[in-house]
Amino acid sequence: MNTIEAVYTQITAITDAEIQKLVHDPIELLTRVIQPVLWLMMFGEVFARVRGIPTGSIPYESFLVPGVLAQSALFIAIFFGISAIWERDLGILYKYMMSPAPREALVLGKALAAGVRGLTQAVMVYIIGLLIGVGLRVTVPAVLGMAVMIVLGSAVFCTFSLIIACIVKTRERFMGIGQVLTMPLFFASSAIYPISLMPSWLHVLAMINPLTYQVDALRLFMLPGYQTSFGLGTDIAVQVGVFAVLLAIAARMYPLILS
Amino acid sequence: MVSARVDDVPEVAIEVTDLTKRFGDVVAVRGVSLRVPHGIVFGLVGPNGAGKSTTVKMLTTLTPPTSGSARVAGFDVRRSPVEVRRRIGYVPQMQSADPDLTGFENLLVYARLYALPRANRRRKILDALHLMDLGDVRDRLVRHYSGGMVRRLEIAQSLLNEPRVLFMDEPTIGLDPLARHMVWERIKHLRAGLGTAIFMTTHYMDEAAELCDRVAFMSEGKIAGEESPSDIEARYGTGMMLDDLFIRYTGGNMLVEERAAAP
Ligand SMILES: Nc1ncnc2c1ncn2[C@@H]1O[C@H](COP(=O)(O)OP(=O)(O)O)[C@@H](O)[C@H]1O
Ligand SMILES: [Mg+2]
Numbered sequence: 001m002n003t004i005e006a007v008y009t010q011i012t013a014i015t016d017a018e019i020q021k022l023v024h025d026p027i028e029l030l031t032r033v034i035q036p037v038l039w040l041m042m043f044g045e046v047f048a049r050v051r052g053i054p055t056g057s058i059p060y061e062s063f064l065v066p067g068v069l070a071q072s073a074l075f076i077a078i079f080f081g082i083s084a085i086w087e088r089d090l091g092i093l094y095k096y097m098m099s100p101a102p103r104e105a106l107v108l109g110k111a112l113a114a115g116v117r118g119l120t121q122a123v124m125v126y127i128i129g130l131l132i133g134v135g136l137r138v139t140v141p142a143v144l145g146m147a148v149m150i151v152l153g154s155a156v157f158c159t160f161s162l163i164i165a166c167i168v169k170t171r172e173r174f175m176g177i178g179q180v181l182t183m184p185l186f187f188a189s190s191a192i193y194p195i196s197l198m199p200s201w202l203h204v205l206a207m208i209n210p211l212t213y214q215v216d217a218l219r220l221f222m223l224p225g226y227q228t229s230f231g232l233g234t235d236i237a238v239q240v241g242v243f244a245v246l247l248a249i250a251a252r253m254y255p256l257i258l259s
Numbered sequence: 260m261v262s263a264r265v266d267d268v269p270e271v272a273i274e275v276t277d278l279t280k281r282f283g284d285v286v287a288v289r290g291v292s293l294r295v296p297h298g299i300v301f302g303l304v305g306p307n308g309a310g311k312s313t314t315v316k317m318l319t320t321l322t323p324p325t326s327g328s329a330r331v332a333g334f335d336v337r338r339s340p341v342e343v344r345r346r347i348g349y350v351p352q353m354q355s356a357d358p359d360l361t362g363f364e365n366l367l368v369y370a371r372l373y374a375l376p377r378a379n380r381r382r383k384i385l386d387a388l389h390l391m392d393l394g395d396v397r398d399r400l401v402r403h404y405s406g407g408m409v410r411r412l413e414i415a416q417s418l419l420n421e422p423r424v425l426f427m428d429e430p431t432i433g434l435d436p437l438a439r440h441m442v443w444e445r446i447k448h449l450r451a452g453l454g455t456a457i458f459m460t461t462h463y464m465d466e467a468a469e470l471c472d473r474v475a476f477m478s479e480g481k482i483a484g485e486e487s488p489s490d491i492e493a494r495y496g497t498g499m500m501l502d503d504l505f506i507r508y509t510g511g512n513m514l515v516e517e518r519a520a521a522p
Contacts, residue, residue: 091355099344099369099372
């Protein structure tokens with residue numbers, strides 16, 4: 001087996017294990033649908049009625065859908081840190097680290113698994129979106145573009161979360177810090193309102209937040225007539241760049257979660 | 260006389276020189292030196308806290324030594340950790356199988372992490388499961404396995420890459436007597452069929468006597484002595500048992516003296 005093939009096998013070993021768990025216990029996925037439903041049907045409906053948020057030619061209900069999708073993928077990806085701590089406590093991670101697989105492969109496997117979980121959310125959000133009558137692009141290229149953006153964004157936040165787990169090391173501390181990080185990530189982004197509305201300090205935060213770029217690209221692929229804020233090239237470059245840096249850090253730090 | 264070829268498999272499986280590990284103020288392992296030849300079962304025995312698990316973690320590249328050196332399967336654990344990992348199997352003291360996957364799926368993850376060729380992956384997994392007597396339960400979630408089954412699954416897992424050196428840290432800790440004997444049977448079976456070195460730790464003397472060709476007694480981070488269970492009586496007199504030596508080496512020698520004083 002050549003090196004590339006071996007590394008591919010190692011990455012997908014981790015991803016497939018996560019997928020197998022979803023197959024054994026799909027109920028968990030269904031519980032994940034509640035949050036986007038609440039956001040779209042309650043928050044979205046009310047704020048659309050208020051008409052206080054300028055979203056150009058796009059109705060607010062539509063504007064919100066990619067943001068809510070990104071949010072639910074974000075929450076799932078952030079969960080991977082705590083699940084790594086859990087796997088450490090069960091002894092599973094010791095065995096992973098004992099294998100000859102490069103740490104990068106172990107991290108990438110988790111990142112891709114977060115992407116797969118994110119895609120299951122996408123399926124559900126599309127269904128809700130269509131049910132509540134939001135106009136979504138459902139052409140093959142648009143859906144593929146959306147899928148790539150979900151996987152990319154999930155990979156970014158999953159890797160970020162693994163780094164946090166390697167630093168805090170316990171479930172309790174992760175719970176605390178997870179809350180503290182996830183909410184600002186979500187609100188300091190373009191997920192639920194255009195960043196042009198933000199006060200300048202928040203605007204700066206939103207501009208360095210990868211979620212902003214993920215949501216911008218998602219809107220491009222999901223909403224007919226959406227004009228990107230930064231351009232698709234920038235959206236992708238920012239996320240790929242951030243992911244590369246996080247992957248390098250996470251691969252170095254991963255063994256620290258054991259001690 | 261035939262001279263040994265330089266590129267032969269190294270005749271020693273494990274060679275440890277002055278290995279030391281500190282955790283802050285705690286010195287868990289203090290200058291341990293050991294030599295383990297191929298093809299034997301070597302037992303590191305000693306009470307809880309003696310430093311056995313820490314020694315195994317250094318030998319399996321999980322934790323770096325503070326000082327000293329160790330070669331395992333011909334490679335230095337510090338300089339070539341990946342080469343060592345390719346050639347060893349490890350059954351940790353703590354359970355490590357994934358409860359949310361089946362036995363087969365657990366092994367598949369490792370077969371792929373070891374990058375075993377796709378063509379014989381399935382065959383090897385099934386062989387390992389059969390060897391550990393788990394063929395019938397391979398598609399059951401591990402959360403429904405008994406403690407003994409999980410242990411045997413972990414041993415199966417550690418065999419997938421056909422290790423030169425197999426490490427087992429307290430392989431029967433927490434198992435009921437029946438499950439223990441079943442694990443013992445499997446370990447003996449391995450030893451007969453494999454030609455690898457097995458390095459195990461235990462604090463049960465009956466286990467060491469049953470399985471090990473050679474034992475080293477560890478106490479407070481140091482090796483206090485080495486013995487071969489099979490010739491203890493020849494060396495120390497009839498009635499002398501591994502338990503007595505354990506006590507002599509690892510704390511007080513009351514029992515040995517009592518026995519000597521008895522008529
Ligand atoms: N990660 C660690 N941090 C601090 N102390 C440790 C750590 N691991 C082990 N020790 C200490 O090192 C000593 C030896 O432990 P261990 O190797 O687990 O012994 P054994 O396996 O023989 O029971 C103990 O005093 C234990 O508390
Ligand atoms: Mg131990």
